[in-house]
Every structure is written in structure tokens, then in C-alpha cells.
Amino acid sequence: MRTETYLKRIPELPGQTYVITGANSGLGFALSCLLISKGARVIMANRSQKRSEDAIKKILTKYPNAKVTVFPFDQSKKESIEAFVNTLISHNIKPDGIVFNAGVYYPAKDARTEKGVALTFGVNYLGNFILTQKLTEQGLITAKTRLIYITSPAALKKLTPKLIREVISGEKMNRLKQYRVTKAAINIFTLGLMRKDKRIPFEVKGNAYLYHPGISASNITRFNWKFFNNLSHNFMRVFFHSPEKAVLGALLALTTDQDLNGKILV
Numbered sequence: 001m002r003t004e005t006y007l008k009r010i011p012e013l014p015g016q017t018y019v020i021t022g023a024n025s026g027l028g029f030a031l032s033c034l035l036i037s038k039g040a041r042v043i044m045a046n047r048s049q050k051r052s053e054d055a056i057k058k059i060l061t062k063y064p065n066a067k068v069t070v071f072p073f074d075q076s077k078k079e080s081i082e083a084f085v086n087t088l089i090s091h092n093i094k095p096d097g098i099v100f101n102a103g104v105y106y107p108a109k110d111a112r113t114e115k116g117v118a119l120t121f122g123v124n125y126l127g128n129f130i131l132t133q134k135l136t137e138q139g140l141i142t143a144k145t146r147l148i149y150i151t152s153p154a155a156l157k158k159l160t161p162k163l164i165r166e167v168i169s170g171e172k173m174n175r176l177k178q179y180r181v182t183k184a185a186i187n188i189f190t191l192g193l194m195r196k197d198k199r200i201p202f203e204v205k206g207n208a209y210l211y212h213p214g215i216s217a218s219n220i221t222r223f224n225w226k227f228f229n230n231l232s233h234n235f236m237r238v239f240f241h242s243p244e245k246a247v248l249g250a251l252l253a254l255t256t257d258q259d260l261n262g263k264i265l266v
Contacts, residue, residue, distance in 0.1 A: 003244050010255050013040035018254060019088070019095045021045040021073060021131070022102030024055040027150065027213060030243035031099060033059060034251050036066045043093065045073035045084055045102070075102045075127030076113045085134045097146040097254040098135070100128045100186075106175050118170025124182035129189060136202050145206030148250050149190040153215060155183035194262050209253045212266040213246040 018035050022028045023044035032042045036059060046052040052070040059066050071087050074080035088095070103124045113122035128149065135141050156163070159181065166172045167181040192200045193208035249265045 003242075003248065006248050007034065007037070010034075010038060010251060013038040013255065016096045017041045017043065017093060018097045018099065019043045019045060019093075020099045020101055021075060022047075024048060024051040024070075027243050027247050028099070028101040029055055029058075031101070031247040031250055032068065033062070034244065034247065035254070036063050036068060038255075039067075041067035042069075043088070043095070044068065044070045046070055047072075047074045047102075073102075075123045075131065076119060078115070078130055081127065081131050082134055085131070085138055085140065088135075088140060089138060094140055094142060095145060097148065098141075099148045099150070099250060099254070100131065101148075101150050102127070103150070105179055109175070110170065112170070117168055118173075118178060120175065120178040121167045121170070121182050121185075124179065125185040125189070128186060132193075132204065133202050136204055141204055141206045143205045146254050147193070147204065147206050147208040148211050148253055149186055149208065150250075151187050151190070151210050151212050152179075152183045153212065154180045155187055156180045157184070159184050159188065207261050209250075209260060210264045211250045211253060212264065213249065214266070215240045 013035065016035075016039075018040055020028045020032055020035075020042060023032045023042070024046045028044070032044060032055075035042050044052060044055065046055075049072070056068060056070060059068055071084055072080065073084045104120055107119045111119035113119055113126075115122070117126060132141075132147070141147070154176075163173075163181050164185070167178050167185075170178060173181070187210060189200070190208055190210040191197075193204050194210070196203065253260055253265055
């Protein structure tokens with residue numbers, strides 16, 4: 001089904017506000033554009049100011065009346081996450097939906113957060129956990145809020161305490177396996193939210209969804225060499241579906257009246 005045909009099923013969204021992390025490119029940018037096309041307000045939570053400015057220019061070129069704002073957000077830093085939540089409070093924003101899209105796939109070797117945690121684990125799992133916790137503690141997640149966590153086909157099927165210890169340190173694990181373990185961890189966390197698992201130290205009022213976008217031509221693979229970047233992105237554009245198509249399921253979860261509670265969306 002063509003993206004344009006599918007979009008006709010999505011209602012108009014005036015007065016609705018959505019937060020999307022990692023929204024300046026790839027899946028986050030595509031979803032932002034689709035929400036804006038329906039009249040929604042989008043809060044982009046991004047780390048790079050330059051790339052955010054470029055993203056806003058692209059959006060305003062296509063949608064001159066777009067309601068879009070960028071707030072600084074670095075998911076590898078607890079202080080930045082807390083500052084972002086405080087910014088939402090200061091602007092009196094209670095999102096109708098939040099898409100936890102920000103993540104890293106292949107960071108610099110041995111890259112770590114300021115707290116010394118392997119960067120892949122710090123961003124892909126711990127950052128999402130902290131953001132969810134802070135939003136909950138500040139009352140920004142209501143019973144009507146929809147939370148979309150992005151998973152991956154690369155996620156490991158099984159986790160062990162040993163794997164968790166190794167991915168936190170990053171010392172005995174290559175970067176691809178770090179990514180696979182952290183996606184498995186976010187799967188377990190999201191399923192715990194969906195099932196109101198008592199082992200999670202806070203209770204989320206909103207509906208949580210685990211969304212598997214398939215393999216798409218996103219910018220998750222980034223290399224230091226331009227040649228490899230171009231090669232990988234050209235390959236993905238030929239063989240995988242577009243970011244606009246990849247996020248249609250997340251768009252449905254954010255906007256539908258169907259009861260999707262407890263479902264994993266693909």
C-alpha cells in the first residue's frame with residue numbers, strides 16, 4: 001500500500017502535541033513530517049543544533065505553517081534529560097504522545113557516557129529509562145499519553161545477567177552486539193511497562209507500545225568515511241523501505257482509536 005493511501009486513514013491532528021527524540025533525520029524526521037502534515041505540533045528533542053536547524057528549514061519549506069519546535073536533548077547525559085523535562089514543564093507541555101526514537105548504532109570504539117557507561121547502553125537503554133522515569137515523576141504522562149519505543153530486528157532473543165554486565169562496561173563486547181543487547185533490554189523494559197510489571201520502580205499511566213519498524217533506509221549507520229556512508233545509504237535505499245513507510249505503524253499507534261494496548265506493532 002502506498003504511503004499516501006495509508007495516510008488518508010489517519011485523522012487530522014490539530015491541537016495534538018507529540019515529542020520525538022532523535023528527530024532531525026531518519027525515522028524521527030520522517031515521523032515528524034507526517035504528524036505535521038496532519039496539523040499536529042511536534043517537539044523535536046535533538047542533540048545537534050546544526051542538524052536541527054537544517055531539519056527545521058526542510059520542514060518549513062514543505063509545510064510553511066508547521067508547528068514545530070526544537071528543544072536541546074542529549075540522551076547520553078542525565079542532566080540533559082532532566083533539563084529537557086524541565087523545559088517541557090516551563091512551556092506547559094503535556095504531550096499526547098512520545099516517541100523514544102533516539103539511539104546510536106556504531107559509535108566510536110570504547111565511547112562512554114560522562115558516567116563511564118558504554119555509550120550504546122547509556123543512550124539506547126539507560127537514556128530511555130531515565131527519560132520515562134522523569135516524565136512520569138513530573139506528571140507529564142497521563143492516562144491518555146501514548147509512548148512508542150522503537151525496537152529492532154537485531155535485538156537478541158535472550159538476555160542474561162552476564163550480558164547486561166558486559167554491555168554496561170562494553171569491555172568484552174563488540175559494538176554490534178552492544179546494540180543487539182540494548183535493543184533486547186528496551187524490549188523487556190517496554191513489555192514491563194505494557195504489563196505494569198512491579199519490578200519497574202515507577203508506574204506509567206499512559207499506554208506503552210513496542211514498535212518494530214523493520215529495516216529501513218535510515219541514517220542509523222554512520223561512518224567516519226564519506227565513501228562508506230554513501231555506499232551504505234545507497235544500498236539501503238535500494239533494498240529497504242523508506243523512513244516514511246517505516247514509521248506508518250508508529251503513526252497509527254499515536255493516533256488510532258483502536259485498542260492496541262499490550263500489542264507489539266510491526
